[in-house]
Amino acid sequence: MKRAHRKSHLLLWLVLGPVMFATIILAVLNRPAAPVNDALPDALIEEAN
């Protein structure tokens, strides 16, 4: 691999890396919580199961 490529290669990663990790962190933090149905008492759910 030519040297010029090594440099642009590193630069590209220095841009892509933070973008990648920012996406992962934001995505994990914004995960929807598991839907909870408060209207149903626990006993009823257990019975249904």
Add this chain to the structure above:
Amino acid sequence: MSHDYKAVQWTPFKKRFDLWMLAGIILYLIGFIVVGEVTQPPGESIHPVQAVMRATGTLAFLLLTFILCIGPLARMTDRFKPFLYNRRHLGVTTFLIGLIHAALVMMWYHGFSETNPFVSLFISNPRYESLSGFPFEVLGFGALLIMFLMAATSHDFWNANLGPGVWKALHMGVYVAYALLIAHVALGAIQFEKSPAYVGLLVAGATSVFALHVGTGMMTLRGRDRPETDGWLKVANVTDMEDARAKIVRPAKGEAIAIFRDGDKVSAVSNVCRHQGGPLGEGRIVDGCITCPWHGFQYRMEDGQSPPPFTEKIATYATRIIDGVVYVNPEPNVPGTPQTPSQIGATS
């Protein structure tokens, strides 16, 4: 180029490699589907098509992660060299697995309406401003499109006719494809898969690829060899030079230099193969010729020319041996210039 094109330049090793690769892929797909079926909580069964979708999706992600790790790993240890030389087949295979994944998605989620499936892909979920509801499929589509271009131009014909510069620039697009794929998984599977294994895999993949590339990148940028007082670079002690092998030296300016030892002769050539820019210094001397480890292109040690009927030429460099230490002059000769090898044991 002065040779005929072949669909694949098969070697026994490549055949064995491809067989193992295929076996591994089939085992993974079957294993993933069976384990998924067994561990599925009762009442939450998924359709076989969805199971194959997940199996191919995770496999494509794992394969691409591995492929992107091969380059830096091969520069750290010889064990990864075999993978480096077969990266092309791995890459094309990964594209095909991604294509199966995408085809299933298109058929399953977009194929049953009156709308054109491709139009449906872009408009069925318009929440481009949302994070957890983002139309992540579009990101995967983008990654696949880039991987299509890579796979389609992976043959030698393209390398020769686009020129190594354009070709390499185009193939660096695979990093963009990987970032898109990370976003595709983060905004897709991570949002609805409850298992922490998915987050773990995603973070592990992104971290290893990023760390390896930035790490080795920094290493080469910093690892400049300092010139000796009169401009010659120290290579190594003669006794440290293995027969038929090379040491690689990176001068402050210009390309890396490969300094080969063949018996009691030492000569230096450019480290960059004319064919695809392969690292000649990681190859060996076969029948008196420097042989590129990537595709076996050969150059004569004494003048950097490919033996007839080939016409490729690489730069040669002057060498000298003083007190059992090999030095190289970092000024390249015009490619193909004869350069007398240094003689080990001769008084200079």
Add this chain to the structure above:
Amino acid sequence: MSESTTNLFVTAIGIYFLIGFFVGLIYMFGGAGRIDPAAKGKGLPLRVRLLILPGTIGLWPIMLMKLFVQKEPPVS
């Protein structure tokens, strides 16, 4: 994106690939040998011709330009 813009976009991509397919056919049957002497006649078995097709479909604007800019003697 509205449905009509998306329709236009998808149609444009379709047309791009369709043109690419025709340029690819030109390359498969002679074009490749025109820009690359090593890809002439027997130097290019059918399997390799098929391998050239998808790439030309994707990169046809570059390849079409090469066909006119690079002047090699046509295939005999």
